[in-house]
Amino acid sequence: MFEAILFMLGLGAACGLILSVASKIFYVYEDPRIAKVENLLAGANCGGCGYAGCSAAADAIVTEDAPASTCILIGAENVVAIAGIMGTEAGGAEAARSYNNCQGGNRATDRFIYDGASRCSALALLYGGKRDCEIGCLGLGDCVRSCKFDAIRIGNNGYPVVDKDKCVGCGACEQACPKNILEVRTMSQRLLHMNEHDDALAPCRQTCPAQIDIPRYIAQIREGEYESAVDTIRERNPLLLACGRVCPHPCEDYCRRGLGDEPVSINQLKRFVADLEMNSGKRLPISRAPKTGKRVAVIGGGPAGLSCAYFLRRVGHSVNIFEAMPKLGGMIRYGIPEYRLPKAVLDWEIEGILNLGIKYHTNVRMGVDFNLGSLVGAGFDAVFFGIGAWNDFSLKIPGEDIEGCFTGIDFLARVGNHTPVKLGRRAAVIGGGNTAIDCARTLVRLGCEQVILVYRRTRKEMPANEVEIVAAEHEGIDFVFLASPKRVLGDEKNEVGGLEYLKMELGEPDASGRRRPVPLEGSETVLDVDMIITAVGQSPDMTFRKEGTRLDELDITRWSTFNVNPETCQTNVEYIFAAGDAATGPSLVVSAIGGGPPVPSICS
Amino acid sequence: METAVGMAMAVIFVLVMAGCITWIVDHFILMPYDLEFLQTIAFILVIAALVQFVEMFLKKSIPALYAGLGIFLPLITTNCAVMGVCLINMKEGYPFLTTLVASFAYAAGFGLALILFAGVRERIIIGRVPKPLQDTSIGLVTAGMLAMAFMAFQGMV
Numbered sequence: 001m002f003e004a005i006l007f008m009l010g011l012g013a014a015c016g017l018i019l020s021v022a023s024k025i026f027y028v029y030e031d032p033r034i035a036k037v038e039n040l041l042a043g044a045n046c047g048g049c050g051y052a053g054c055s056a057a058a059d060a061i062v063t064e065d066a067p068a069s070t071c072i073l074i075g076a077e078n079v080v081a082i083a084g085i086m087g088t089e090a091g092g093a094e095a096a097r098s099y100n101n102c103q104g105g106n107r108a109t110d111r112f113i114y115d116g117a118s119r120c121s122a123l124a125l126l127y128g129g130k131r132d133c134e135i136g137c138l139g140l141g142d143c144v145r146s147c148k149f150d151a152i153r154i155g156n157n158g159y160p161v162v163d164k165d166k167c168v169g170c171g172a173c174e175q176a177c178p179k180n181i182l183e184v185r186t187m188s189q190r191l192l193h194m195n196e197h198d199d200a201l202a203p204c205r206q207t208c209p210a211q212i213d214i215p216r217y218i219a220q221i222r223e224g225e226y227e228s229a230v231d232t233i234r235e236r237n238p239l240l241l242a243c244g245r246v247c248p249h250p251c252e253d254y255c256r257r258g259l260g261d262e263p264v265s266i267n268q269l270k271r272f273v274a275d276l277e278m279n280s281g282k283r284l285p286i287s288r289a290p291k292t293g294k295r296v297a298v299i300g301g302g303p304a305g306l307s308c309a310y311f312l313r314r315v316g317h318s319v320n321i322f323e324a325m326p327k328l329g330g331m332i333r334y335g336i337p338e339y340r341l342p343k344a345v346l347d348w349e350i351e352g353i354l355n356l357g358i359k360y361h362t363n364v365r366m367g368v369d370f371n372l373g374s375l376v377g378a379g380f381d382a383v384f385f386g387i388g389a390w391n392d393f394s395l396k397i398p399g400e401d402i403e404g405c406f407t408g409i410d411f412l413a414r415v416g417n418h419t420p421v422k423l424g425r426r427a428a429v430i431g432g433g434n435t436a437i438d439c440a441r442t443l444v445r446l447g448c449e450q451v452i453l454v455y456r457r458t459r460k461e462m463p464a465n466e467v468e469i470v471a472a473e474h475e476g477i478d479f480v481f482l483a484s485p486k487r488v489l490g491d492e493k494n495e496v497g498g499l500e501y502l503k504m505e506l507g508e509p510d511a512s513g514r515r516r517p518v519p520l521e522g523s524e525t526v527l528d529v530d531m532i533i534t535a536v537g538q539s540p541d542m543t544f545r546k547e548g549t550r551l552d553e554l555d556i557t558r559w560s561t562f563n564v565n566p567e568t569c570q571t572n573v574e575y576i577f578a579a580g581d582a583a584t585g586p587s588l589v590v591s592a593i594g595g596g597p598p599v600p601s602i603c604s
Numbered sequence: 605m606e607t608a609v610g611m612a613m614a615v616i617f618v619l620v621m622a623g624c625i626t627w628i629v630d631h632f633i634l635m636p637y638d639l640e641f642l643q644t645i646a647f648i649l650v651i652a653a654l655v656q657f658v659e660m661f662l663k664k665s666i667p668a669l670y671a672g673l674g675i676f677l678p679l680i681t682t683n684c685a686v687m688g689v690c691l692i693n694m695k696e697g698y699p700f701l702t703t704l705v706a707s708f709a710y711a712a713g714f715g716l717a718l719i720l721f722a723g724v725r726e727r728i729i730i731g732r733v734p735k736p737l738q739d740t741s742i743g744l745v746t747a748g749m750l751a752m753a754f755m756a757f758q759g760m761v
Contacts, residue, residue, distance in 0.1 A: 003637055003639065004639055004641075004642055007633070007634075007637065007639055007642060007646075008642065008645065008646070008649075011629075011633075011646055011649055011650070012649060015649055015650065015652075015653035016653075018653065018657065019653055019656055019657060019660075022657050022660050022661065023660055025664075026660040026661055026663065026664035026665070027664070028663050028664050117730040117731065117732065118732055119729070119730050121730075122730055
């Protein structure tokens with residue numbers, strides 16, 4: 001007995017001694033962070049992360065092959081701790097979720113009868129699958145089998161449906177799918193992904209300046225999942241109520257359905273779900289990434305500024321909006337009249353964006369109340385200019401400064417701001433764009449007896465939206481085409497007494513492809529009006545740029561807009577960004593919104 | 605299939621090493637002092653220490669092999685087959701060289717079964733298995749058939 005105990009003790013001591021000596025001799029330097037990270041992992045060696053055991057996962061995290069959130073079992077606290085060890089942003093602590101890209105499923109017809117192994121991987125090898133749709137789901141459920149958490153099932157329509165509550169974002173389904181239908185992304189990754197040339201996109205989605213995932217939200221509406229549809233739209237467009245009302249929906253022009261009968265009413269569907277949310281009285285929650293600690297100043301609270309602030313906030317930056325006007329909304333508040341977008345609706349929508357935790361300051365103007373220096377001094381990491389295009393072009397004709405002459409945006413802003421405007425009985429609106437039509441239709445609503453729209457080309461060349469022109473015609477607005485204003489005639493009280501114009505005829509097409517109007521000599525005609533509004537285009541107001549400052553170095557185009565990289569919205573000054581009308585020149589609301597998402601990616 | 609080959613290699617490696625060491629321990633320490641009843645517990649200790657030692661040695665000297673064997677090396681410590689082979693060797697009273705060959709043969713046999721079964725599983729995955737037999741059931745059925753096939757080797761030697 002004694003011998004046995006002695007022997008075991010001896011053997012144990014010998015083994016321990018050999019191992020300790022060996023660990024000295026065979027010591028290999030290992031990054032001390034690996035051990036620290038491994039301690040924070042679950043230690044279950046479950047393999048859910050895709051690595052062979054927890055130590056392999058820790059190794060991958062330390063070599064930065066894997067993000068801090070690799071382990072699917074640990075909570076957010078440990079992920080933050082790991083991110084701390086690695087010195088990376090805790091922003092990586094955001095939970096990833098799987099979602100599918102195909103809403104086709106059984107809608108696609110079959111090209112051949114397949115009787116082989118019941119696996120997507122096997123079917124994909126045979127001419128890319130049996131369905132006519134080459135990019136869509138094969139429907140045999142490799143993803144369902146790959147999911148260890150029972151979070152995926154093949155739905156009634158033959159494509160996978162993900163249970164968001166059960167999904168842990170392990171990425172197994174993404175690897176299993178031979179068709180890249182399933183993607184495991186965090187919310188920020190989805191927000192920051194812009195359309196790419198090799199993405200398979202429907203024509204409408206390619207056309208939308210805001211890159212909204214149109215087929216997805218239409219499918220969700222069809223399924224009755226209205227709340228998901230709102231979320232889908234919100235991934236690209238925070239102003240869905242406004243866009244649902246005023247967007248000229250370029251997407252519908254490219255709708256394939258339009259080749260057969262009529263295009264899908266994409267914008268009306270958006271308006272429908274947006275209104276449904278508003279009328280339900282409660283706001284759907286908008287998910288946000290953890291804070292990154294970066295601060296961004298957004299100058300201009302219009303569609304571009306609001307959209308940019310919204311996306312910056314959602315990916316975790318803190319945002320301050322600086323607005324020169326008394327209220328947020330910019331051109332959609334002051335440029336778009338009440339009858340097209342009720343202010344109550346706009347207020348509700350803006351409130352929802354601000355509820356994300358966005359601070360704002362109104363009645364402060366860049367270059368007057370603050371400047372770039374004070375923003376940099378206040379510790380902002382980046383500055384975004386969404387200042388719009390508020391400077392009306394003038395006609396450069398004599399008599400333009402006579403009382404009774406207005407400019408388009410100035411007039412609309414005054415009406416929008418409830419500032420009294422001295423109205424005439426008979427008014428002429430000069431210009432053929434949307435601003436001109438808005439002015440004319442507003443005048444009708446304010447009680448003008450006769451409103452005449454003066455345009456130097458013909459109706460066919462008018463840049464305004466067709467719907468708006470038709471509405472203007474219905475409202476009894478008169479059109480004078482092929483007329484170039486020559487001078488404003490004053491009456492005895494030095495108020496507007498008439499507008500003299502030259503008749504024109506169309507000549508050769510110019511650079512924009514529109515036929516250039518040529519004046520007819522000696523055709524001066526006088527229009528009897530007592531109020532004139534010129535709405536012949538706008539440009540951004542760049543007066544805040546002072547000589548010798550950083551802003552003076554900014555690259556400005558000859559249309560007085562910011563010269564930006566269209567993919568990143570970055571100007572030639574590294575920390576200054578611009579989008580919306582300030583970068584593109586006067587354009588659609590939805591284009592300004594589309595300028596929002598690229599900014600956070602580069603700010604990060 | 606690749607992991608099966610990796611595992612088989614690791615088993616062969618560890619079994620041969622363990623066979624040698626346990627034979628030495630048995631013949632030079634346990635037998636002279638009539639302590640054979642301690643075989644089981646002594647071997648557990650020796651094999652565990654051996655695997656740890658080998659792991660450290662490989663990590664320093666042959667990192668490529670270490671990376672190749674990967675997670676399987678420490679896992680084999682807990683493999684009953686290693687223990688069993690060592691005990692059988694002692695029970696049969698093999699001399700040293702026979703122990704070496706027997707350990708290698710046992711490990712190779714285990715590896716063969718492992719690789720065969722990995723191949724079978726790959727076929728099962730893409731095959732259409734009747735619903736009641738899916739997953740574990742078909743695995744057990746196949747294992748049974750494979751075991752019967754192995755009976756053909758009986759009496760060959």
